[in-house]
Amino acid sequence: MSSYWKTYPVLEKQVALVKNLIEQRVQVRNPEISQAVAQLAQAGGKYLRPAFFFLFTNFGPNQDEDRLTKIAASLEILHMATLIHDDIIDDSPLRRGTVSIQAKFGKNIAVYTGDLLFTIFFDLTLETMNGSHYMQINAAAMKKILLGELDQMQLRYNQTQSIRDYLRSISGKTAELFRLASLEGAYFSGASPEVVRRAGRIGLNIGLAFQMLDDILDYSANQADFNKPVIEDLNTGVYTLPLLLALKKEPAAFKPYLDKQNQMELADMQAVANLVRTLGGVDAAREVARKFTHKALVDIEGLPKSQTKKQLTKLTNHLLKRKI
Amino acid sequence: MSSYWKTYPVLEKQVALVKNLIEQRVQVRNPEISQAVAQLAQAGGKYLRPAFFFLFTNFGPNQDEDRLTKIAASLEILHMATLIHDDIIDDSPLRRGTVSIQAKFGKNIAVYTGDLLFTIFFDLTLETMNGSHYMQINAAAMKKILLGELDQMQLRYNQTQSIRDYLRSISGKTAELFRLASLEGAYFSGASPEVVRRAGRIGLNIGLAFQMLDDILDYSANQADFNKPVIEDLNTGVYTLPLLLALKKEPAAFKPYLDKQNQMELADMQAVANLVRTLGGVDAAREVARKFTHKALVDIEGLPKSQTKKQLTKLTNHLLKRKI
Numbered sequence: 001m002s003s004y005w006k007t008y009p010v011l012e013k014q015v016a017l018v019k020n021l022i023e024q025r026v027q028v029r030n031p032e033i034s035q036a037v038a039q040l041a042q043a044g045g046k047y048l049r050p051a052f053f054f055l056f057t058n059f060g061p062n063q064d065e066d067r068l069t070k071i072a073a074s075l076e077i078l079h080m081a082t083l084i085h086d087d088i089i090d091d092s093p094l095r096r097g098t099v100s101i102q103a104k105f106g107k108n109i110a111v112y113t114g115d116l117l118f119t120i121f122f123d124l125t126l127e128t129m130n131g132s133h134y135m136q137i138n139a140a141a142m143k144k145i146l147l148g149e150l151d152q153m154q155l156r157y158n159q160t161q162s163i164r165d166y167l168r169s170i171s172g173k174t175a176e177l178f179r180l181a182s183l184e185g186a187y188f189s190g191a192s193p194e195v196v197r198r199a200g201r202i203g204l205n206i207g208l209a210f211q212m213l214d215d216i217l218d219y220s221a222n223q224a225d226f227n228k229p230v231i232e233d234l235n236t237g238v239y240t241l242p243l244l245l246a247l248k249k250e251p252a253a254f255k256p257y258l259d260k261q262n263q264m265e266l267a268d269m270q271a272v273a274n275l276v277r278t279l280g281g282v283d284a285a286r287e288v289a290r291k292f293t294h295k296a297l298v299d300i301e302g303l304p305k306s307q308t309k310k311q312l313t314k315l316t317n318h319l320l321k322r323k324i
Numbered sequence: 325m326s327s328y329w330k331t332y333p334v335l336e337k338q339v340a341l342v343k344n345l346i347e348q349r350v351q352v353r354n355p356e357i358s359q360a361v362a363q364l365a366q367a368g369g370k371y372l373r374p375a376f377f378f379l380f381t382n383f384g385p386n387q388d389e390d391r392l393t394k395i396a397a398s399l400e401i402l403h404m405a406t407l408i409h410d411d412i413i414d415d416s417p418l419r420r421g422t423v424s425i426q427a428k429f430g431k432n433i434a435v436y437t438g439d440l441l442f443t444i445f446f447d448l449t450l451e452t453m454n455g456s457h458y459m460q461i462n463a464a465a466m467k468k469i470l471l472g473e474l475d476q477m478q479l480r481y482n483q484t485q486s487i488r489d490y491l492r493s494i495s496g497k498t499a500e501l502f503r504l505a506s507l508e509g510a511y512f513s514g515a516s517p518e519v520v521r522r523a524g525r526i527g528l529n530i531g532l533a534f535q536m537l538d539d540i541l542d543y544s545a546n547q548a549d550f551n552k553p554v555i556e557d558l559n560t561g562v563y564t565l566p567l568l569l570a571l572k573k574e575p576a577a578f579k580p581y582l583d584k585q586n587q588m589e590l591a592d593m594q595a596v597a598n599l600v601r602t603l604g605g606v607d608a609a610r611e612v613a614r615k616f617t618h619k620a621l622v623d624i625e626g627l628p629k630s631q632t633k634k635q636l637t638k639l640t641n642h643l644l645k646r647k648i
């Protein structure tokens with residue numbers, strides 16, 4: 001993590017404060033849980049949501065470090081809670097490069113650890129904004145994230161799902177938290193309503209493009225190290241943008257493979273991945289992701305002239321144009 | 325449910341309003357989830373927590389039906405969320421007499437459905453008390469409930485756990501929500517600070533005795549229909565009050581059975597249950613439960629003279645002196 005922000009020294013310091021706060025807050029009387037969560041907090045997470053939050057705090061005059069750090073931590077903790085519960089769903093052995101909480105401690109501990117993080121999220125928002133309508137905005141965001149996850153689960157193995165279905169799901173499960181982070185950064189620093197609105201749009205579009213790019217990289221990675229995420233997604237019936245765009249072109253070509261659902265063999269998955277590429281799914285998905293990245297960059301361009309604006313442009317380009 | 329409250333006509337109406345509100349609030353765009361949660365809301369739950377809440381609202385002048393109904397619903401929804409997550413832990417096939425959400429829809433849906441209910445709990449508290457320090461009290465209660473569940477999980481198969489450990493776990497997992505319900509009923513109706521404090525104590529003691537009695541009935545039930553809860557608890561290593569009290573007397577007698585942990589056969593469990601009874605575990609546990617019931621009844625006696633005081637006494641006696 002520390003290396004990730006080395007070219008953004010202010011951000012690096014802010015992110016370190018968030019990390020410390022999280023480590024303090026996840027201390028509970030149950031040592032196993034404390035250790036598990038502290039480990040997740042320490043591990044490779046980039047703290048992207050706190051980072052976007054802090055970048056947007058530069059557009060307002062209010063710089064209460066303690067309060068801003070708590071809000072940033074609430075965003076990362078909400079993210080961590082959903083990660084832990086996602087790993088239960090996906091039976092994931094790994095998270096952030098180390099053993100996932102459910103793999104190490106079992107599903108039972110993972111369910112309650114995620115729940116506990118929701119309460120810590122709740123605490124941090126109450127400490128910083130009790131009485132503000134941003135409490136409702138936080139509750140609505142948490143609900144939207146969960147509904148996005150539920151959408152994705154409902155759409156599993158559905159060969160006729162639309163691009164709109166995919167967009168709705170990722171708007172919730174990924175983009176909502178980027179939106180909230182950006183919005184809150186602007187709002188709680190006291191930026192103008194126009195900047196606050198713009199921040200929300202920027203966060204949303206970055207979040208959408210970020211998830212799309214993740215999904216694209218799964219299919220575009222070198223065939224040599226055929227990609228674990230694709231295997232997991234196909235096995236669990238999660239059809240992402242590159243596949244959906246290729247599937248729309250030639251549904252019949254995919255049907256024999258996809259009909260096997262979780263019985264697909266590795267060869268079937270490789271055939272699907274090849275079809276996705278040869279039918280132009282990867283390129284078409286890149287085009288869609290590019291549009292959302294472009295929207296974000298245009299909106300960033302409209303922000304008040306500042307050093308932060310340059311940093312936002314740099315970070316957005318770095319995140320959304322990455323090849324691996 | 326409706327029959328349970330027929331001798332409390334006002335309460336019966338109030339509980340029906342809560343039930344309707346919950347059914348409305350759990351409607352989400354995902355029809356399966358809505359249906360699953362609505363079914364849980366409809367099914368055999370007694371709505372005890374809303375009932376205690378409403379009884380305590382009679383000690384104050386503020387009777388905003390809409391607001392009080394929402395707060396009562398928040399309590400039941402928090403309860404439902406924890407039930408759904410508990411069923412994942414316990415792999416329970418049944419809940420409130422119908423198929424549990426995890427058995428019907430799988431663990432995945434159950435994890436997110438519980439999470440979704442946490443957000444609805446969050447919404448309802450925000451609608452009724454945003455800005456009040458009762459927001460913090462609610463967050464702390466939710467955390468205490470989860471820590472109680474985590475305690476119970478940590479204590480599994482531990483033959484040297486103390487009665488204090490057991491009390492701490494049930495203080496969280498069961499009693500905290502009874503405490504919160506009673507406290508909030510008194511507080512949000514505008515009862516005097518003395519009544520609010522007393523209400524919290526009463527709720528706590530009723531909750532403790534309620535859980536103890538549940539645990540006692542598991543061991544005291546007729547041997548003919550040897551009890552599913554005991555089998556589940558022993559299998560999963562949850563040692564409740566009657567067992568712990570007997571175990572303290574003769575740890576060596578239990579060791580050969582309990583050391584088998586989740587490999588116990590039905591005959592082993594029957595031997596454990598018999599030991600619990602013959603060593604006086606059931607009777608000793610009844611004595612402990614009686615003390616907490618007594619504390620609650622004495623505190624109820626000190627409430628301002630009213631019809632509600634009689635109803636609280638009647639309900640407490642009914643709940644805490646039941647034989648099955």
